[in-house]
Amino acid sequence: MCGIVGYIGDKNPVEIIMAGLHRLEYRGYDSAGVAVVNENGLECVKSLGKLKVMDALLEEHPLTGNLGIGHTRWATHGVPSEVNSHPHFDMQKEIAVVHNGIIENYQELRAQLESEGVTFRSQTDTETIAHLVRKYYQGDLFKAVQRALQDVEGAYAIGVICKDNPDVMVAARHGSPLIVGVGENEAFIGSDVPAIMKYTRDVYYIDNGHVCEIARGNVRTEDLQGNPVALEMKHVDWDDAAAEKEGYPHFMLKEIHQQPDVIRNTLRGRVEEGSDAVYLPDMNISVEELKACQKITIVACGTAWHAGMVGKYLIEKFAKVPVELDLASEYRYRDPIVPPHTIMIPVSQSGETADTLEAIRIAKSLGAKVTSIVNAVGSSVARESHGVVYQQAGPEIGVASTKAYTSQVTAFALFTIWLAESRGIMDKAQAKEMISHLRAIPDKIQSILDNQDVIKRLANTPKYRDAQSALYLGRSFNFPSALEGALKLKEISYIHAEGYAAGEMKHGPIALVTDELPVVCVAVQGDTYDKMVSNIQEIKARAGLVVTVATEGDKDILAHSEDVVYIPECYEPYSPILVAVPLQLFAYYVAVNRGCDVDQPRNLAKSVTVE
Ligand code: AGP
DSSP: OOEEEEEESSSOHHHHHHHHHHHTGGGOOSEEEEEEEETTEEEEEEEESOHHHHHHHHHHSOOOOSEEEEEEEOOSSSOSOTTTSSOEEOTTSOEEEEEEEEETTHHHHHHHHHHTTOOOOSSOSTHHHHHHHHHHOSSOHHHHHHHHGGGOOEEEEEEEEETTOTTOEEEEEEBSOOEEEEETTEEEEESSGGGTTTTOSEEEEOOTTEEEEEOSSOEEEEETTSOBOOOOEEEOOOOHHHHHTTTOSSHHHHHHHTHHHHHHHHHTTTBOTTOSOBOOGGGOOOHHHHHHOOEEEEEEOHHHHHHHHHHHHHHHHHTOOOEEEEEHHHHTTSOOOOOTTEEEEEEESSSOOHHHHHHHHHHHHTTOEEEEEESSTTOHHHHHSSEEEEOOOOOOOSSSOSHHHHHHHHHHHHHHHHHHHHTTOSOHHHHHHHHHHHHHHHHHHHHHHHTTHHHHHHHTSHHHHTOSEEEEEEOGGGHHHHHHHHHHHHHHHOOEEEEEEGGGGGGTGGGGOOTTOEEEEEEOSSTTHHHHHHHHHHHHTTTOEEEEEEETTOOGGGGGOSEEEEEOOOOGGGHHHHHHHHHHHHHHHHHHHTTOOSSSOTTOOSSOOOO
């Protein structure tokens, strides 16, 4: 996620903005910039790279004034570069904008503005806002921003300043967080509390659809239609560490709770409300190539590999293309067969995993078309692939992957619909139904998060919390859920945990079953439900400790389980997205109860950039 800081008051804004941006560095970024209004008009310094580059540039070229905005960019549209870094400007360089979010209709806005004579400098969606504000500007910056945003669709948190309005900063929000801080004859804007907490703890949280006109000590707020809105002042008493996690005790828990919005962002700009078509222009694969494709190879590591397994099940079930799934570390050392028209889909949150990168290079050398599912824009995986589906999940700080996993599965769901429709395997009615199921996922995740007390209680039950080992079982789409649930538990609580295909129980693992072995069984409603119940009964018959993840309303399962965790009813092929959440929470709370370092587990790195 990008970082925004702005200031208006009697102090020099640059020092305040840069201090605020440094406080937001934990969010991850690839470039930065600052603009100020002063007697010279609008002045700006921006650069690729870390804030220390900006610090050095500002040392050489100090900026002065009493009004300014700054930004750290986590790229979503347009690779990391100086020209793509924020702030962005109108053609006259008299209006500056910083933005966090995704403008879904930026391409049509850009085309319209270019047809009206506007020349763009960058590849970003953000720049369209600067030109739109100019288009409607007639001396009142607040009104111009308010009108411009009526043309915008998507998620935004923006700060806007103008050379000819030195006493006003304008801020607005829809979907991406933004706060206004108020001090003595001064005011601030920030993406979240850490950015401005050093200067004021009195803040307004801007709500969706609201625009704020911010003067030295006064904030006026209206909705986009001009109706006045009263904001409630909050006093924040977090310490610094808590502020970075927005009040959550760990980044991992914060990121688990971000998942409803993360799934909305992964879908954003790719499926329209009520539509029957998926839009993935960055995949860079033609319909002809999709039709000619005889084999898809998915390669990844760890959690990303589990997402790839769900992808395999989805693609083969709905698009009828054979899918080879392999660990990148295995793929690179065997002699893979790459027939003509093979498409490789690498999956990687960081985009820097060494084994995945090497697998890409091998596949390309053997003629494969490579199009990756990746979170980090402009990362090595993205750059070395022919095409990409960016997850749009924002930076994942916790070493244990959570939101990146559910975002990757969602990306595979999108790709599958697009592939199946392109190959004429899926008709528009089915595509519309599947898109509707996808769009229902975020609210279902939210209901799991709202009812997590059962999971917290289980995680603090000695027979689970103090277990020496655990088994996770699932079938079909939820076999990867079992693998992922086991990985979550083992990597943050250090309890040995193994994920297994439930049908394999009798081929060995059932020998492990005792009354001290927790066996987590994914038995949601679906094609393999009855088989799962049979497996559970086999375990219960041997005094096994069964914790079942089941579908709300399923009372029968209670008779076969020690404990049950319910998830909302869900379209089975997409149930791994929901199932992941209680298993993430279970692993998290067990690890916390065992006093483990949840965000930085021992021996682990967030990105395995070496073999
Ligand atoms: C999962 O919780 C781990 N952090 C790890 O397995 C991770 O998924 C794996 O290293 C792949 O990383 P990537 O997605 O950045 O390539």
